[in-house]
Amino acid sequence: MQFLCHFKLQQSKNIVLFLLSFFILTLNFPAPSLAAQNLPAEQKDSLAVLCYHHIVPEESPTNTDATISVSEFEQQMKYLYEHGYYTAKLTDVEEFLYAKKKLPENTVLITFDDGYESNYTYAYPILKKYGLNALIFLIGGSIESKPQDPNIIPKLSFDQIREMSDSGLIEFGSHTFNAHYLINEESAFVAMSQELLYEDFDNMNEFFDQIGSPKIKSIAYPYGKFNDMSIAASRLNGYSLGFTVNQGFVCQDACPMALNRIIVLPGTTLEKFKVLIHDSSFVLPEYFDGSVVLRLDSATAYRDKKPMPLDAAATFVGGKFTAPLSFFVENLGWNLLWDSNSHKVTRQLTNQTEKWFTVPTYLAGEQVMVPVRELAEAMGYEVIWHQDDKTVEIK
Incomplete structure (x- = not known):
């Protein structure tokens, strides 16, 4: 696992498949109270990656752990804004992990999984209001098909994705094309054959090409599950960052292809939110x-x-x-x-x-x-x- 995280794969699928089979087997101011306690003086060597899914209006029930209300989300985003949080982009995370560049004090990466239309309808206006960056992981096949079944939560449209991308605030990543389901209670993403895995990556690349998206560099593994083969396939396709749903912060020595996240559950009060992100800051003057x-x-x-x-x-x-x-x-x-x-x-x-x-x-x-x-x-x-x-x- 660790070996594959750092191994420089050759730029050929045939070579990679061969290697996989082998390795899987084997101013003049007064000199010196925002007081010193307001924010830490040093830059941080860890990163909080927040994970959201679906956002609903107040009158809608939030009966799953993947759903929060609009008011909860806005409260949390307003808190980040008023307390001077830096909302990272993928380039920031790459430089933090690969080049060991420090992040600003109080940095978070805001992520969404699945690509629900509510990300555009409810989250995007709030993010624009406070000038916050975010990353949305899309399931390509579900967005492309745009199912009309009223029992299925609507997904983003191509036009909505393009609009958010053009804003400069929203980046997009892969949540696979059609590997977000279970096979005998196991994630299809890790259960499928090498051939089907690479086919899914090819389909996802074509999907982003069709949208006209910038080069994709990140993937969120379905159900947070991954293995050596899926990491190798991700790297082969140019991905430099892989996200799990393992709870915790991202430290600077973390494997870039197995990054922790912090799932924000419904009913997360501001006090609980502060605990989640280890916050001790004060409102900016x-x-x-x-x-x-x-x-x-x-x-x-x-x-x-x-x-x-x-x-x-x-x-x-x-x-x-x-x-x-x-x-x-x-x-x-x-x-x-x-x-x-x-x-x-x-x-x-x-x-x-x-x-x-x-x-x-x-x-x-x-x-x-x-x-x-x-x-x-x-x-x-x-x-x-x-x-x-x-x-x-x-x-």
């Missing part, structure tokens, strides 16, 4: 709304309450509050040039009304750090130091 905020010793910045990861934590250098230059260029779009000889930043003028200036920089490892107050004020912004929270507000 009001000044986070409408401003850019950086916090001392934190590798997460906020813009209009939306968290953004930094390449390095904001810190004091030479008595000045500094942050990575890359943040201001890539996230805020400031036209800045760095001179590696003079170690200064200058403004790249784009019109006659802009003012030219130079600001000194500092090197922290491989990161170019800039004094926040000097740079922001030179760009025409107001800068405020919040002593109690150890934060810098740029407005």
